[in-house]
Amino acid sequence: MDMQTSSVMMVGNDLYFYYTALLLYLFSGMGYSFAVILKREKLTRISTVMLAIGLLAHTVSIAVRYYEAGHPPWTDVYESLSVVGWSTSLVLLVFFNRIRIALLGAIVLLVNFLIMAFGVSMYSSPTIQPPAILNSIWLIIHVSLTLVAYGGFTVAFGLAILYLVQERRKKRGKAGAPSESKRNKLPTLDALDSMCYKAVSFAFPFMTFGGLVAGAIWANESWGTYWAWDPKETMSLVTWVVYGGYLHARVTSGWRGHRAAILAIAGFAAVIFTFYGVGFLLPGLHSYLGS
């Protein structure tokens, strides 16, 4: 038995990089917002560079955490939210390289900042050991892939909001006004809709395999039960069904545009409830998040 106490290291070095990333994301999000308001193209570029550096710092933070904790760093609230934030930024950066919409950057980074700021408020020392049940290879697969899916869904949410914003602007006859600079002009409704669809289709296989399948395998390898209707399992199934409905309604019933955007937002609400609601409010096998 180890006689070490848990007070040896209260704050890990990961936190410095985490804060760096957090600030860079905030500045980047603010930069994007100003780019929208002031219609300055240059600000968009600077913001994207800040986002990229922030992502780099964030990657280092996760690596340091892994090294200091000695286990994959997605076992508690702080660690999981860090990975959600990381994958959101990554998906945003990849998307941004193609489409360059400052408003998307502003919305997604704001959501991301809130997620990560909440995460750091739940900071735990890297020396605190996760519950024994999490000591499994399937943890790495299950949780990491699910969090990547959440990142994709977050971006889809941002795009759905953009869609609704653009739709309103269009109704008021603002869209395409000559005063808008070319870069910061929102893309067409069709393009937004199609990007939102892409983000969901990117995330959905991750949710399918990472969230549900790997989760079921993990449960079966750890408890001998692949499905127990535990609240988190149930809610992730509900989330999966909502996004499945989104993909389905699109292909078979031609649900695009407005209705699809609403579904994407509903899906994100289910993600939030699955991630926060179940972890904090409801008991169950997954409620280690709250402890």
Next chain:
Amino acid sequence: MADKKVSINGIDKEMESERDRVLSGDSENLNKEDEQPRSEAPEESLLKEIYDFLTSMKTAVVLLVLIGFASFIGTLVPQYKLGGQMTIDNMKQIRPLQYRIYEFFGLFDIYHTAWFLSLLALVTLSLLLCQIPRVKKIWKRTMTPKYLADEEYYAKFKNNAKFHLQKDVPGTKEELKRLLGARLYKIRHKNEGEKILFDAGRRRWGAFASLIFHFSFLIVGVGIIIGLLFGFNGYLEIIEQKTGYVAEGNFTQVKAEGPFFKSHKPFGLYVSEFNVVHGPGGGPRGFVAHVNIIEDGKNIKKTEVRMNRPLDWNGYRLFQQSYGFAPDIKIEDGQNISLVDNPVKFWLGQDQSYGQNYLDFPGRENLTFEMFVVPADPTQFGLPFIEMKVKEGTADPKEIFQGRVYEGESANIGDYKFTFKKMMDYTGLNIVYNPGITIIYTGMTLGSIAILFSLYFHERRIWAVISPNGKGTHLRIGGLSSRDMPKFSREFDAISHEIAETIKGRRS
């Protein structure tokens, strides 16, 4: 072409539905030639009605919404099988009406009610039946070439182009074959009079991925049912230095037993030691039961059951699921008669930091022991101890003892002698036989791969008609993609550009 205005309103919407019709195989109706009058006699049989109901997309959506809603309710209402017993008992006392209503609808075990299971069965059936007509459609759409000879038809595609080329018909045909072939299109063509018709497809199997994805539900469902019919799930608690038997009638609890389950060869497990492995911070990192497997009275094998590392024996899979404290205690009365002289299981307290028990004794109704056992803290020095309150007396029980007894110590309590001989643990093993699990895993893996292909690899199709035009040719092409139209539009533009460049001509 690149800055073509795209809007979802008006004409483009019409084109999208055109696309859906062409890709879904309904294009026959557009090419009036092979139209078949739909002369299905209205069969008014009940079976047909049921079939129509189940294959309707609306039904599937309504069922899914209902299941989603019920599942959500289940996360809010305490569940018997998810540790909600105490909350439910509480509600029964405080709000009996609410309790009765909830109980009536089975809300306390919502996921196992007949209505919920029926919804699940119905939606699975509906999903599967919806696929049957798709199999034929997709097969026909992808496997049989479809030539579009009518040049007017091409204008309906969002991606279409018209060329006047300098090469002759065979030359244009070869060039087009080469161009599309270089982009991995599989090309089918035929001559029709002076014209040559093309039907080129790429990633045609992408269409089957969606089908396979839906059929993987069937595989998973079959696995679940096999597990329910032939499987077994029991729970067995064994105290350290004792032997427990994995055999019918010996389980602490039988959680599930399929009607066709046949017991496997029984065996015994002698638990020599149970350990909680602590991490550097003091929190538990793992649970290990060191066991000897006993068959026919003989020690067969020394092994362990470790959390996350189950043990397979005689077809059963044993999981280290739970544990608790079972301090070895002895209670003697004034005449040296032992009331207890063995390890006694205590149930675990909230954060597993203590165990709890309450003992009374037949024939001595006036004597009660209320006990808490606290194990040794791994991060501190110290012995395990039992904290207890002992009461005696019939009408008005009086407390005759309150205090701590450490491991290896005794205490005199009135006429009684209490000895805490040794701290022991017991292990709780989940014992599972699930013959369906491989099928479930297969179905889930297949489904995961299929959804990946279905969403990441999009079917594309390009049609063309080459017709002579003086010395040169007239080329009309149009194309569709099952998903991700913008990407396809870019590819189509690139192809159009290449045609104009290499076959020498102009696009009109």
